[in-house]
Amino acid sequence: MTSIDYRLPQRRVLVTALPGxxxxxxxxxxxxxxxxxxxxxxxxxxxxxxxxxxxxxxxxxxxxLGSGVAVTSVGASHPRVVAAIAEQAERFTHTCFMVTPYEGYVRVAEELAALTPGGFDKRTALFNSGAEAVENAVKVARLATGRPAVVAFDHAFHGRTNLTMALTAKSMPYKAHFGPFAPEIHRMPLSYPYRDEAGLTGEQAARRAISRIEVQIGADSVAAIVIEPIQGEGGFIVPAPGFLATLAQWARERGVVFIADEVQTGFARTGAWFASEHEGIEPDIVAMAKGIAGGMPLSAITGRAELLDRVHAGGLGGTYGGNPVACAAALAGIEVMRSLxxxxxxxxxxxxxxxxxxxxxxxxxxxxxxxxxxxxxxxxxxxxxxxxxxxxxxxxxxxxxxxxxxxxxxxxxxxxxxxxxxxxxxxxxxxxxxxxxxxxxxxxxxx
Structure with a gap:
């Protein structure tokens, strides 16, 4: 990383007891x-x-040491991001892309197609939060496959909407007393090397999950597998090598959409642009948010064109999705990530x-x-x-x-x-x- 001129002194100083x-x-x-x-x-x-x-x-x-939960990777006030926000805000803060579109949305989609894993033809839709991204990825998978079931995993966290709470594993504080939840969500065991039985390989852990999917649900009923390449709220669990790749291969063979929830792991956080790269997998759809826009609210799904283009016009979107100021921040933030x-x-x-x-x-x-x-x-x-x-x-x-x-x-x-x-x-x-x-x-x- 090249040297950075910080605006504030970069040192720990306490002038009162905390809280002051x-x-x-x-x-x-x-x-x-x-x-x-x-x-x-x-x-x-x-x-x-x-x-x-x-x-x-x-x-x-x-x-x-928290970055607003992995959001401010380029800092919370990087001058390039701040300047891009100010410049865009002087022109317009909103038109709604579904009413009067603008170039910034298109440019972000182009950047995400280039950055996300996989050399295939891709399409992108922009939203506001990680939960929205995951929920829309599931919508696409269900429409494209015509199947109802979605597989999630132990220790998962995918958001706080009704559907993403159903995908999330932990009750308190995320799910307790908020049900009933969206149906056709099925939970399978994860690879958790520290707590798995000794000697269990990543491939064996994946086969354990696959066996349960085939017996309990049936592959022909599964629209999607949704998984964080590294668990976030569940404890930063890194699956054993081979776990993700084996699941992804099975999904491809069975026509199941493999959705990587890279909301927390994306945008250089794990030492690659996306954590999926560490395992050599190319998800059908990647869900993104957090570090995407230097602290501005923005999220996205980027995936295979043949999946996202199956959705009818108006089926994806939202009033604020891909807000022009957030898009400007994302483009500047990505430029900073590259330059540094x-x-x-x-x-x-x-x-x-x-x-x-x-x-x-x-x-x-x-x-x-x-x-x-x-x-x-x-x-x-x-x-x-x-x-x-x-x-x-x-x-x-x-x-x-x-x-x-x-x-x-x-x-x-x-x-x-x-x-x-x-x-x-x-x-x-x-x-x-x-x-x-x-x-x-x-x-x-x-x-």
Missing amino acids: PRSAALTARRQAAVAAGVGSAAPVYAADVDGGVIVDVDGNSLID DLPARARAIETAVVPRLRELAADTDVIGDVRGRGAMLAVEFIRPGTDAPDPQLANAIAAEALSRGVVLLTCGTYGNVIRLLPPLVIGDELLADGIGVLAEVVRDLTR
Whole structure:
């Protein structure tokens, strides 16, 4: 990655205890105005964000190891993205592509056809959120195949709409008491190397799932397989080699649409443009969002032309889908990713961070697994001497790290995983400081 001129000093500075008085006052206002069902990981309120730091309303400068859940890979205020947003906003903020189209939407579709895996003819539709992208991918698959059933996997997270909640595996907080859910969703076992039986290969895990699909559903009834190449909210689970490829081959042979949910893994996050590339697979449809547009709301599905072009005019879309300002941000963000070679930067982050995490695991007895790819890394915490998940420790680590000026996120089906999603433009010294704080906290809480 070439050098970056940051707008804010890239260092951790605490001027108050956290949360500070202004953040505490905002929390009181929030409780009187914002629905209680909207949660936040940290009780501090952002005032300015640049590179790898978040400056809160009290003037504290915090190290950002979350990127707004893998969104601000190019930073939350990259000057090229900001300039593109301003330029487009001066011209127009909205016409609705379904009413009066514009070039930015077309250019984003062209970029996604070039970036996503597969050399076949592709088409794209743009939306607002990852859940919308996944839901529309399923719509396309069902229409194109004429089949009803959709296969999802253990530990999956695909969104918060009714259909994507049905696809999602974890009940609390995503599904509890929100049903009934969309029908014809069938869940199959994932490859989870840390918790699978010893010696189970990726291909064997895939054959286990395929056998259940054929027995319980029947291949002729399956419209689509929907899977994250690396599980996100489920715990950053990287399937064993061969798992995804075996599923994709079976899907191709049976006329099943293979949908890769790359909402969290896409756009250089894992050290490739898309995580599917690590396994050499070419999904029929890729669902994208998060890192696509430098923090602006935008999502997409890109897939085989013969699938997406089967849908009748008006069957895909939405009032705000492919908003012109968000499209301008996406085009600028992709340009930044290319110019800075952020896939390579993600690989460099992995090289710098993983050895330190493994050293920490060797020094303590509370880490069961260190895993991930690129700048999508995770630590799974367990109770000493067992494989039992320890969500209390994971939550305590995140809270204590925040008190020392580092923003961390938890995840996992069992709530026992700390995930690391730093902005890809974070500097080496700031990243090292953030990982150092994490290690210090783990040792302090477990010694």
